[in-house]
Amino acid sequence: MRGFEELNPAVLMTYYLCVIGTAMFCMDPVVIGISLAGACALFITLDGKRGARTHLSFFLLFLVMSLINPIWYHNGVTVLFVVNDSPITLEALAYGVCASAMIVSVLYRLRTFTMIISADKLLYVFGRLSPQLSLVLSMALRFVPLIRAQTTKVRSSQKALGIYRGDNIADTLKGEARIFSITATWALENGIITSDSMEARGYGEHRRTSFSVFRFTRGDALFLALCLVPSAVFIAAAATGEMSFTFYPAMSGISLTPLSAAGYASYGFLSLLPCILEWKEDIRWRYLISRI
Amino acid sequence: MEILDIKDLSFTYNEANSPTLKDISLSVNEGQFVVLCGATGSGKSTLLRLLKPQLSPYGKSTGTISFREKPIGECASAADIGFVTQRPEQQIVTDKVWHELAFGLENMGVKQQDTARRTAEMASYFGIEDKFDKSTAELSGGQKQLINLAAVMVTEPKLLILDEPTAQLDPITASEFINTVKKLNRDLSLTVIIAEHRLEEVIPICDNLVIIDKGRIIASGDPREVISRIYGNSGIMLGMPAAARISAYLGERDCALSVREGRELVRRFGNTETLPDNAVSTDNKKTVLEFRDVYFRYERALPDVLKGLSFTVTEGEIFCILGGNGSGKTTALGTAAGILKPYAGNILVFGKKLKEYKNQSLYRECLALMPQDIQTVFLRNTVREEMEDAGADISSLPYDLTPLLDMHPYDLSGGEQQLAALAKVLALKPRLLLLDEPTKGLDAASKDRIRKLMRELAHSGITIVAVTHDVEFAAECADRCALFFRGEIVSTAPPEEFFSANSFYTTAASRITRGHFERAVTAEKAAALCRLNGRRAGM
Numbered sequence: 001m002r003g004f005e006e007l008n009p010a011v012l013m014t015y016y017l018c019v020i021g022t023a024m025f026c027m028d029p030v031v032i033g034i035s036l037a038g039a040c041a042l043f044i045t046l047d048g049k050r051g052a053r054t055h056l057s058f059f060l061l062f063l064v065m066s067l068i069n070p071i072w073y074h075n076g077v078t079v080l081f082v083v084n085d086s087p088i089t090l091e092a093l094a095y096g097v098c099a100s101a102m103i104v105s106v107l108y109r110l111r112t113f114t115m116i117i118s119a120d121k122l123l124y125v126f127g128r129l130s131p132q133l134s135l136v137l138s139m140a141l142r143f144v145p146l147i148r149a150q151t152t153k154v155r156s157s158q159k160a161l162g163i164y165r166g167d168n169i170a171d172t173l174k175g176e177a178r179i180f181s182i183t184a185t186w187a188l189e190n191g192i193i194t195s196d197s198m199e200a201r202g203y204g205e206h207r208r209t210s211f212s213v214f215r216f217t218r219g220d221a222l223f224l225a226l227c228l229v230p231s232a233v234f235i236a237a238a239a240t241g242e243m244s245f246t247f248y249p250a251m252s253g254i255s256l257t258p259l260s261a262a263g264y265a266s267y268g269f270l271s272l273l274p275c276i277l278e279w280k281e282d283i284r285w286r287y288l289i290s291r292i
Numbered sequence: 293m294e295i296l297d298i299k300d301l302s303f304t305y306n307e308a309n310s311p312t313l314k315d316i317s318l319s320v321n322e323g324q325f326v327v328l329c330g331a332t333g334s335g336k337s338t339l340l341r342l343l344k345p346q347l348s349p350y351g352k353s354t355g356t357i358s359f360r361e362k363p364i365g366e367c368a369s370a371a372d373i374g375f376v377t378q379r380p381e382q383q384i385v386t387d388k389v390w391h392e393l394a395f396g397l398e399n400m401g402v403k404q405q406d407t408a409r410r411t412a413e414m415a416s417y418f419g420i421e422d423k424f425d426k427s428t429a430e431l432s433g434g435q436k437q438l439i440n441l442a443a444v445m446v447t448e449p450k451l452l453i454l455d456e457p458t459a460q461l462d463p464i465t466a467s468e469f470i471n472t473v474k475k476l477n478r479d480l481s482l483t484v485i486i487a488e489h490r491l492e493e494v495i496p497i498c499d500n501l502v503i504i505d506k507g508r509i510i511a512s513g514d515p516r517e518v519i520s521r522i523y524g525n526s527g528i529m530l531g532m533p534a535a536a537r538i539s540a541y542l543g544e545r546d547c548a549l550s551v552r553e554g555r556e557l558v559r560r561f562g563n564t565e566t567l568p569d570n571a572v573s574t575d576n577k578k579t580v581l582e583f584r585d586v587y588f589r590y591e592r593a594l595p596d597v598l599k600g601l602s603f604t605v606t607e608g609e610i611f612c613i614l615g616g617n618g619s620g621k622t623t624a625l626g627t628a629a630g631i632l633k634p635y636a637g638n639i640l641v642f643g644k645k646l647k648e649y650k651n652q653s654l655y656r657e658c659l660a661l662m663p664q665d666i667q668t669v670f671l672r673n674t675v676r677e678e679m680e681d682a683g684a685d686i687s688s689l690p691y692d693l694t695p696l697l698d699m700h701p702y703d704l705s706g707g708e709q710q711l712a713a714l715a716k717v718l719a720l721k722p723r724l725l726l727l728d729e730p731t732k733g734l735d736a737a738s739k740d741r742i743r744k745l746m747r748e749l750a751h752s753g754i755t756i757v758a759v760t761h762d763v764e765f766a767a768e769c770a771d772r773c774a775l776f777f778r779g780e781i782v783s784t785a786p787p788e789e790f791f792s793a794n795s796f797y798t799t800a801a802s803r804i805t806r807g808h809f810e811r812a813v814t815a816e817k818a819a820a821l822c823r824l825n826g827r828r829a830g831m
Binding site: 119120131135138139141142145146150153154156157158159160161162178179181182185186189190193194196197198199200201202203204205206207208209210211212213 | 344346347369370371374375377379381382383384385386387388390391394395396397398399400401402403404407408411424425427428429440443444447626629630631652654655656660661663665667668669670671672673682702716717720726
């Protein structure tokens with residue numbers, strides 16, 4: 001079994017869809033708590049001790065967003081104190097805390113998402129939809145930095161020729177406009193050579209296939225099952241309404257029925273799944289090393 | 293077995309009045325290594341493109357081309373004929389190396405598993421396994437060209453066509469590329485047709501040398517015979533290997549091709565007489581450019597590119613800086629031109645520190661830099677507009693630009709681009725000219741023209757500092773040569789001394805004459821010494 005990052009990109013995308021998609025529509029403090037803990041744990045597992053700044057900025061964001069809700073909304077029956085004739089209520093504060101915890105947990109997830117899903121993995125997933133689309137995306141990814149590099153080169157060449165001197169703005173602007181226009185010409189010129197090269201290698205001769213270096217293994221299938229089954233249980237539990245939590249006017253208690261307990265447990269499992277995989281690999285590796 | 297047969301082929305471009313190719317007949321057997329040689333504009337590229345149906349130019353053609361006994365138009369697949377051109381960067385289509393290798397197979401509709409096997413096989417044959425997951429933008433020019441070749445080879449072509457594949461590469465990567473092609477030819481009996489300017493390495497290994505001049509084949513066959521037939525054609529002989537040129541100067545009936553054969557040839561001559569020493573002394577001349585312990589790095593975390601670089605260039609000389617890839621040569625020129633700022637040390641131009649040149653005064657009648665990528669000099673749609681922008685007076689140039697005035701700078705050949713760019717640079721009336729790889733991608737005739745031009749400019753008092761990979765060029769045009777290694781200059785000497793002291797980083801002529809003649813670093817000098825000493829008795 002491979003680590004979380006090395007799973008098939010399509011499986012990874014499914015996981016993120018499940019874990020973010022389900023939690024976003026469930027305003028239940030327990031679910032949000034589990035989600036935040038899981039997201040944060042994965043980030044720490046992948047990033048190690050370097051993420052101090054991320055944690056700090058997310059924490060500040062969390063504080064600010066938590067406080068905004070009680071300042072603007074005054075619903076709720078439990079008044080904590082009154083500021084400028086506006087009551088600050090416990091319910092509004094609790095709602096603020098839950099909402100911002102949810103947002104921060106999604107931010108943590110997205111942070112790990114960008115760490116794991118590189119451009120070519122995204123490309124692979126969208127390439128499944130159409131080989132043409134995947135080729136266009138791959139070419140675009142190559143072309144943008146190429147044009148940027150060429151612009152820099154032209155600019156420094158012109159500087160050393162001292163032709164468009166930086167003495168006045170009009171001259172500088174004129175120079176920049178010319179550099180832009182010649183880079184466009186250059187890109188078109190390049191495009192012709194590239195399209196020749198594509199045709200020379202048989203582009204358009206047959207129906208294209210789309211090759212990728214990513215494989216779908218039994219480990220991927222297992223992970224996919226471990227991701228889809230708990231999601232289904234969780235959705236079922238949420239759909240019955242047994243996990244609904246209301247904040248206004250007064251907070252309802254957390255109802256613990258067999259079904260909601262199953263829902264919490266499966267979300268907890270889903271949320272921690274990548275960490276479990278990583279930890280398992282880590283322990284196995286240490287065990288292997290100790291045997292050597 | 294005959295793989296390609298061209299009969300009476302003529303070709304005229306749609307807008308042209310006269311044919312580009314006339315009565316071309318050529319037959320190529322399977323497994324042959326064919327070298328096509330001729331000046332820029334002789335029709336080489338047109339011929340090569342006609343051999344690849346997907347790239348055939350538009351125009352009127354007569355005659356026949358058969359590929360494996362069928363007309364080439366009916367040859368069904370692009371996979372059968374591989375084609376690599378001279379621009380490494382532009383031929384790459386995708387952003388990842390593995391995708392680039394798979395591209396041709398994807399086009400053929402090959403299944404995932406077969407593609408995985410064939411790309412893996414190709415990557416290990418070319419020794420690029422470690423680059424497999426890399427982004428194509430990270431590769432050097434030589435690696436890019438190797439990827440282009442590998443990407444063509446995955447579809448298992450029967451015929452490989454290469455149109456000046458090493459023109460944009462430095463000599464070391466160029467020779468690696470040629471060796472890979474040679475290996476493919478030998479291992480797989482792959483038929484290769486290659487058009488090249490750098491003939492030193494391909495001619496000794498080729499089976500069939502074809503010389504094209506003005507759209508006609510003027511000679512073809514065994515390289516030794518072909519070269520001895522064109523001894524009189526000085527334009528084409530310029531690009532031939534040093535051994536062949538020495539043979540031509542001496543009028544040898546059996547033409548030598550490799551360095552080894554060249555050595556056998558010169559040993560038949562005596563070695564008692566020497567040429568007069570005509571090295572110019574650099575004493576008592578004004579210093580134009582001086583580097584004093586210059587240190588430079590691109591980013592704080594990166595290592596030094598220039599490490600205590602110190603050298604001086606005196607007025608009116610041509611100073612050539614040689615050195616391997618990534619040794620910091622181009623960076624040194626960048627710092628001299630004030631584009632890059634060193635973090636320690638001083639650079640003095642005409643005795644004044646660079647910092648003291650305010651408001652771009654450095655670039656006014658003082659210093660100019662010709663960049664390596666010559667296209668970046670041009671900004672306008674015609675050469676005429678370029679010249680007007682720069683305020684260039686084309687009548688004062690030592691060459692004639694008028695036929696090129698209405699063309700787009702990008703449509704010019706490499707040599708013409710150099711001339712047009714130089715005109716733009718000279719309009720600034722520089723007294724110090726910095727040239728970065730002035731011979732990159734040029735054929736022998738254009739190189740010769742640039743060399744003569746540099747001499748004329750130096751004569752008129754312009755000091756020239758040129759960075760180059762081209763040892764033959766440096767040997768012919770420099771007053772002094774310097775070897776750049778790991779961010780500093782490790783030796784400086786006049787070319788005769790410089791190249792006779794080096795054993796690998798030296799010219800073919802020097803390797804031929806080593807131990808026999810002293811200080812003969814160019815083919816002309818070697819031949820002159822042979823003539824001076826005369827043939828030994830009984831040889």
